[in-house]
Amino acid sequence: MSESTTTPLQSRVPRPQVVHASGWRFPLPRVETLDNGLQVWAYHLPGQHVAAMDLVQPIALDVEDREREGVANLALRVSDEGTLAHPAGRISELLEGVGAAFDGRCTHATTTASLDVPMTRFEAALPLFTEIITTPAISADDVERHQTLRIAELEQALVNGAQSANMAVRALRWAPGSRASRLVGGNRAGVEAITTEDVRDFHAEHWGPHGSVLVVAGDFARDPFDQLNKTLGSWADTGSPRIEPSIDQFAEPGSTRTITLVDRPGAVQIDLRVAGIGVDRHDPDWAALQVASVAVGGSFLSRLNKVIREELGYTYGIHLTAQPQRSGGTWTVSANIRTEVAVPAIDETLRLLDLSDNPLDAEETADAINQVVGVAPLHYDTAEAIVGQASTLAAAGVDPDQVNRHHDALRRVTPESATAAHQRLVGNGRGHVVVVGDAEQLTGPLQDAGYEVRTLTLDV
Known part of the structure; x- marks a missing residue:
């Protein structure tokens, strides 16, 4: 057997040197405000072939009627079920046709609507996203179905230890009586009391470009602001004042004993x-x-x-x-x-x-x-x-x-x-x-x- 075949591999291949990473920085966007007051943060990211978009609206849950808490969450959930131009699930079919996925989330301070779509279909998806945001149909059937889903979530949470623990923490950490101490999606009584008109009125009164921020990122072949101005730039402002959330109203710290x-x-x-x-x-x-x-x-x-x-x-x-x-x-x-x-x-x-x-x-x-x-x-x-x-x-x-x-x-x-x-x-x-x-x-x-x-x- 030759000497070369018995030489340990580690002695013939030098160990790579581990060094600290170079000074990476979080990218900075191009920031502009559309004619209707919607601020846009646009990130041009070469090589990213899937565009992502978040529309952040400063809708504090303090604006909800105490007897109908959960209406903000329902307004978001039903928004992509159908639009005035494409009702009864047709809008979802069109989104699927361009490979786009719509999602959203509510917190005590904001409502965020999200979209992911291949860069090649970005311009085709943007008018559909705009429809969802500006002209949702909000049908009675969709509202009723999402009310049922929300109540089922609450029942499931009561038998789930982790969710029960999180609900208990929320009730203890925030000041008693503050909106932040209660569930984002509302409780059973509040959700059951919500009507279709309540959801429509909430959307009409509180969804709007004023104070909102659109964050969008992808490898843009051309300036995205042209298309944004033609779509979300036409979104009319409701004129409703934005209310600051009570999310900073903490309860007195407890004792770990x-x-x-x-x-x-x-x-x-x-x-x-x-x-x-x-x-x-x-x-x-x-x-x-x-x-x-x-x-x-x-x-x-x-x-x-x-x-x-x-x-x-x-x-x-x-x-x-x-x-x-x-x-x-x-x-x-x-x-x-x-x-x-x-x-x-x-x-x-x-x-x-x-x-x-x-x-x-x-x-x-x-x-x-x-x-x-x-x-x-x-x-x-x-x-x-x-x-x-x-x-x-x-x-x-x-x-x-x-x-x-x-x-x-x-x-x-x-x-x-x-x-x-x-x-x-x-x-x-x-x-x-x-x-x-x-x-x-x-x-x-x-x-x-x-x-x-x-x-x-x-x-x-």
């Missing part, structure tokens, strides 16, 4: 949430808080996951996220844990959230920064991803360059600043602990461990 228990008889696991108040994108601690959240519970090798999942085997995964809102922000720990180890798992989770005796070190901080900044080029490698981030910024009232400023701020975060931000907002023992599980098995052990247990019955 109090547990809100939602009974789910017979459950073999608990759905755990630890939730509190964070900061928005304007706060100088936002970058430091995000770094700390990734290091403590936002990655597979974070402290929470390493201990609760890997070392103790209490869960398949536990996650901490910090989320900025338009004003203020939130943070939430989420996990599914076996009922028999619920108490020690909660104890250990709260201990790990307190960094006073074990601050973040340089390696943890650097890894967290690299995770957020380093994966950005991959995270934003499609037109849809660019539009999704940009529309989030538009909804928050932030300019398109915020991502780059935030990444610059992330690179300046130190172990000390990350630890300090986390302790101020997360590790201080102020927050709400929600447990969805079998109350008969959980109440006694939780009380014996020193927790005050309060029960909550969800009403949908």
Whole structure:
């Protein structure tokens, strides 16, 4: 056997050098305002052959009638069922014919309508999208069907531990009586009270270009503004004033020594949430808080996951996220844990959230920064991803360059600043602990461990 055939491969092929990625920047759009007041952020992205578009309207749910909450959600859901020119599902057939997909979502501050379509059919899809936005038919049959679907969603949520936990957190985190403390899509009573005329009136009064932002991205062969002016540029303004959302009306922070228990008889696991108040994108601690959240519970090798999942085997995964809102922000720990180890798992989770005796070190901080900044080029490698981030910024009232400023701020975060931000907002023992599980098995052990247990019955 020759010598060359016995030489290990690694000795003949040099190991590639791993280096930090070059200075990637989030792209900046061309920003123009159409004649009707609709602001457009247009991203020309060479090589992106699927166009993405988000229309963000600042429709605060505070405008809904208290007795008919959910009308904003219904107005969005029925909008693509038919238009005045193409009723009874015909508009959907036309969208499918050009390979386009319509979607949308409501939050407490905005209504967003979305479209994805191959670049070659962009100009064909844009008039159809405009029809959906400006002249939906809103038939009685479609309204009734979506009311039925919404009620079915509510019934399903009550038997789903994760959704029940999220509903309980919402009720606790936001100020009692505020619109943000209640479900975006409304409860059963409100949804059932909505009439077809209510939905039509809501659309006519609140959908309009004033204050709205259209974010569009793709590889445009020619200037997209010409076609936008011919279509969405003709959208008439309703003239209705925009109302600021009450989304920043937080409740008083709770204590992590109090547990809100939602009974789910017979459950073999608990759905755990630890939730509190964070900061928005304007706060100088936002970058430091995000770094700390990734290091403590936002990655597979974070402290929470390493201990609760890997070392103790209490869960398949536990996650901490910090989320900025338009004003203020939130943070939430989420996990599914076996009922028999619920108490020690909660104890250990709260201990790990307190960094006073074990601050973040340089390696943890650097890894967290690299995770957020380093994966950005991959995270934003499609037109849809660019539009999704940009529309989030538009909804928050932030300019398109915020991502780059935030990444610059992330690179300046130190172990000390990350630890300090986390302790101020997360590790201080102020927050709400929600447990969805079998109350008969959980109440006694939780009380014996020193927790005050309060029960909550969800009403949908």
